[in-house]
Amino acid sequence: MTNDTQTPLLSVRNLRIEFPTRRGVLVAIDDVSFDISKGEVLGVVGESGAGKSLTGAAIIGLLEPPGRIADGQILLQGEPIHNLPHAQMRKIRGRKIAMIFQDPLTSLNPLFTVGQQIIETILTHKDISEKQARQRAIDLLTEVGIPGPEQRVDHYPHQFSGGMRQRVVIALALCADPELIIADEPTTALDVSVQAQIIALLKKLCKEHQTAVMLVTHDMGVIAEVADRVAVMYAGRLAEIGPVKELVQNPQHPYTKGLMGSIPVLGADIKRLVQIDGSMPRLTSIPKGCAFNPRCKQVFDRCREERPNLIATGKTHAACWLYDNQDKNQDNQGNDQDSQDKREQTA
Amino acid sequence: MTASTAETLLSVEDLKCQFDVSKPFLNRVLEREPKRWLKAVDGVSFSIKKGETFALVGESGCGKSTVARLVVGLYDPTDGHIYFDGKDVHNIKSNAEIQTLRRRFQMIFQDPFASLNPRWRVDRIVAEPIKVFGLMSDEKKIKERVAELLTQVGLSPADGSKWPHEFSGGQRQRICIARALANNPEFLVCDEPTSALDVSVQAQILNLMKDLQDTLGLTYLFISHDLAVVRHMANRVGVMYLGRIVEIADSKTLFEEPKHPYTRMLLATIPDITMSGKEKVIMKGEVPNPITPPPGCTFHPRCPLANERCKREAPALIAVSGGQSVSCHAIEEGRTA
Numbered sequence: 173m174t175n176d177t178q179t180p181l182l183s184v185r186n187l188r189i190e191f192p193t194r195r196g197v198l199v200a201i202d203d204v205s206f207d208i209s210k211g212e213v214l215g216v217v218g219e220s221g222a223g224k225s226l227t228g229a230a231i232i233g234l235l236e237p238p239g240r241i242a243d244g245q246i247l248l249q250g251e252p253i254h255n256l257p258h259a260q261m262r263k264i265r266g267r268k269i270a271m272i273f274q275d276p277l278t279s280l281n282p283l284f285t286v287g288q289q290i291i292e293t294i295l296t297h298k299d300i301s302e303k304q305a306r307q308r309a310i311d312l313l314t315e316v317g318i319p320g321p322e323q324r325v326d327h328y329p330h331q332f333s334g335g336m337r338q339r340v341v342i343a344l345a346l347c348a349d350p351e352l353i354i355a356d357e358p359t360t361a362l363d364v365s366v367q368a369q370i371i372a373l374l375k376k377l378c379k380e381h382q383t384a385v386m387l388v389t390h391d392m393g394v395i396a397e398v399a400d401r402v403a404v405m406y407a408g409r410l411a412e413i414g415p416v417k418e419l420v421q422n423p424q425h426p427y428t429k430g431l432m433g434s435i436p437v438l439g440a441d442i443k444r445l446v447q448i449d450g451s452m453p454r455l456t457s458i459p460k461g462c463a464f465n466p467r468c469k470q471v472f473d474r475c476r477e478e479r480p481n482l483i484a485t486g487k488t489h490a491a492c493w494l495y496d497n498q499d500k501n502q503d504n505q506g507n508d509q510d511s512q513d514k515r516e517q518t519a
Numbered sequence: 520m521t522a523s524t525a526e527t528l529l530s531v532e533d534l535k536c537q538f539d540v541s542k543p544f545l546n547r548v549l550e551r552e553p554k555r556w557l558k559a560v561d562g563v564s565f566s567i568k569k570g571e572t573f574a575l576v577g578e579s580g581c582g583k584s585t586v587a588r589l590v591v592g593l594y595d596p597t598d599g600h601i602y603f604d605g606k607d608v609h610n611i612k613s614n615a616e617i618q619t620l621r622r623r624f625q626m627i628f629q630d631p632f633a634s635l636n637p638r639w640r641v642d643r644i645v646a647e648p649i650k651v652f653g654l655m656s657d658e659k660k661i662k663e664r665v666a667e668l669l670t671q672v673g674l675s676p677a678d679g680s681k682w683p684h685e686f687s688g689g690q691r692q693r694i695c696i697a698r699a700l701a702n703n704p705e706f707l708v709c710d711e712p713t714s715a716l717d718v719s720v721q722a723q724i725l726n727l728m729k730d731l732q733d734t735l736g737l738t739y740l741f742i743s744h745d746l747a748v749v750r751h752m753a754n755r756v757g758v759m760y761l762g763r764i765v766e767i768a769d770s771k772t773l774f775e776e777p778k779h780p781y782t783r784m785l786l787a788t789i790p791d792i793t794m795s796g797k798e799k800v801i802m803k804g805e806v807p808n809p810i811t812p813p814p815g816c817t818f819h820p821r822c823p824l825a826n827e828r829c830k831r832e833a834p835a836l837i838a839v840s841g842g843q844s845v846s847c848h849a850i851e852e853g854r855t856a
């Protein structure tokens with residue numbers, strides 16, 4: 173293990189995912205880079221089709237053909253894992269990186285008791301006796317808050333409620349002590365009261381186990397509760413990335429600003445929500461330049477020609493030309509007046 | 520808003536709906552099991568004033584959609600009454616009158632993908648209710664009306680010649696709304712109209728619904744499990760748990776001074792997007808199986824204030840103050856603030 177503090181746990185570098193189709197190649201993920209450090213929760217948000225799940229699937233090596241990584245690298249503790257043979261990737265899966273899906277039944281086999289499944293996973297990755305593994309399974313079920321774990325360990329998935337099943341899946345994900353968990357919409361299918369329980373549980377356990385999490389969701393509320401940092405995806409690219417507090421309270425990218433304003437919040441008596449007109453482009457018609465330009469109220473000529481990369485805004489990093497030449501205007505808050513100035517400078 | 524003086528458009532009284540969830544006859548006989556009933560809606564009453572939005576909120580399976588379907592007549596109630604404009608809708612005998620009434624109600628569903636016929640072009644979809652009710656016969660007039668409707672919901676008349684699959688989720692929901700508005704209804708039942716949409720698209724649809732309400736004077740029964748959306752949209756709110764309304768109040772009162780223990784816990788589950796860092800109370804347990812609901816107050820296994828009486832006796836919905844009613848023994852007995 174490279175326990176170098178300089179090396180992030182996970183590094184995604186210029187990731188590009190393509191789908192060859194009869195009508196040409198679709199680029200679903202286009203030049204996406206980010207890091208996750210040990211024990212950190214990175215929230216990944218974005219609308220349906222933004223590329224959140226694909227990014228997660230690529231990291232854990234479950235990208236389904238014809239989808240393929242066409243460019244870029246994925247490094248786990250500094251070692252490339254995007255080009256490993258299947259057998260080797262399978263070892264990493266479960267042991268180093270685990271996955272939690274939206275539907276708990278995707279991760280559970282209906283024909284085996286939850287105990288058998290947890291024990292099998294433990295035995296695959298750890299050198300302990302079956303008896304010890306069973307005890308560990310019971311301990312884990314206790315940890316995820318399943319009442320009567322000594323009996324429940326011998327029950328089948330269908331004997332659990334939806335919320336309890338998701339707890340079992342979390343136990344299963346944690347059982348080999350992975351470094352990273354990729355959780356794709358883990359609470360979307362659950363009731364609000366159960367969602368709150370599962371979020372609290374995931375947060376507590378990952379902290380205790382020092383497990384990093386890539387939490388994929390379209391729910392900004394969930395992100396605000398759990399994440400340390402947030403990545404906002406739009407049309408297969410990163411629009412903005414930064415610490416959760418900054419991003420939620422002080423978004424810089426025009427898309428993130430619109431997104432935050434479109435969420436109804438309690439306590440705020442507003443007549444109309446902020447509206448971003450139009451919709452995210454399909455992969456077949458991603459505009460030239462900044463992918464957000466047809467919907468952006470602050471668009472200027474350069475946006476239609478050149479694609480912006482992530483630029484430091486002082487608080488977050490945003491892929492937006494408004495923040496170019498940052499050095500000239502250190503305390504740019506990205507408000508409309510500033511943007512106006514920027515536009516004149518750049519245009 | 521003149522809502523408080525407005526007249527009531529819809530009221531439902533002690534509405535009940537149960538479903539037969541028994542095993543097939545032969546199994547029942549062999550296994551000596553009685554018939555089993557699921558009380559999806561178990562004595563629900565509320566009224567909605569003209570031009571207002573009344574919301575029903577609650578977790579999955581509490582009976583919200585069943586109420587919506589009862590109100591628009593997709594299900595027949597097991598018991599209870601529905602009054603529209605003062606008339607008991609199940610007591611209307613004349614066919615003509617039923618037709619007129621049906622035209623005044625419309626429903627919008629959660630899934631804009633499933634509720635549009637994929638083999639019809641958009642203009643045919645939107646024109647269908649006009650033709651069904653025979654309100655216009657002149658093709659040219661119908662065409663004009665369809666163009667007007669599409670414009671009203673933020674699409675363009677040219678979109679009429681496209682197929683549903685050519686539209687995004689939010690645009691499809693706009694098509695559903697255009698279709699619902701075709702016959703100038705007064706009352707729209709909206710069952711989770713934005714739950715399948717992304718937040719940015721949800722904002723477009725919620726804004727559109729508010730604009731239409733202002734311009735057309737529509738009345739909404741708005742169903743959602745998202746409390747923040749309900750707060751944004753509704754004038755009055757009913758909170759449902761296992762087929763019953765446990766608390767009903769003006770939106771502001773309900774969100775600022777919730778009384779029922781379930782309402783309070785439900786409000787606490789809303790993720791704190793403002794990141795104020797306040798401590799969270801997490802509700803324990805899950806919604807029980809509705810076929811075998813707990814006796815007494817059905818919330819008692821999850822309620823921090825439950826006592827012996829709660830396990831035996833179901834509380835009635837009692838008015839506590841101006842327009843707020845709560846069904847809870849602890850509130851009635853003054854055991855809580």
Ligand SMILES: Nc1ncnc2c1ncn2[C@@H]1O[C@H](COP(=O)(O)OP(=O)(O)OP(=O)(O)O)[C@@H](O)[C@H]1O
Binds near residue numbers: 191198200221226455
């Ligand atoms: N097999 C495939 N062939 C072609 N395009 C695909 C395929 N799988 C995914 N895509 C496209 O890749 C894009 C990203 O999909 P992805 O599932 O990552 O989105 P997401 O952000 O997870 O969305 P959601 O919130 O709906 O889950 C979408 O535009 C999708 O249509």
Ligand SMILES: Nc1ncnc2c1ncn2[C@@H]1O[C@H](COP(=O)(O)OP(=O)(O)OP(=O)(O)O)[C@@H](O)[C@H]1O
Binds near residue numbers: 540578586
């Ligand atoms: N046709 C039916 N036959 C049998 N049971 C039904 C039927 N329709 C609804 N139910 C049951 O009645 C209860 C209430 O269902 P309903 O769909 O009204 O809930 P809901 O509040 O709309 O939930 P959700 O948020 O999941 O949409 C549930 O337990 C459901 O399983």
Ligand code: SF4
Binds near residue numbers: 462468491492
């Ligand atoms: S780069 Fe231009 S179009 Fe893109 S978000 Fe920034 S201002 Fe808007």
Ligand code: SF4
Binds near residue numbers: 829846
């Ligand atoms: S009646 Fe009893 S159990 Fe029910 S909500 Fe009130 S205190 Fe809780």
Ligand SMILES: [Mg+2]
Binds near residue numbers: 226
């Ligand atoms: Mg996804």
Ligand SMILES: [Mg+2]
Binds near residue numbers: 583584585710
């Ligand atoms: Mg429903």
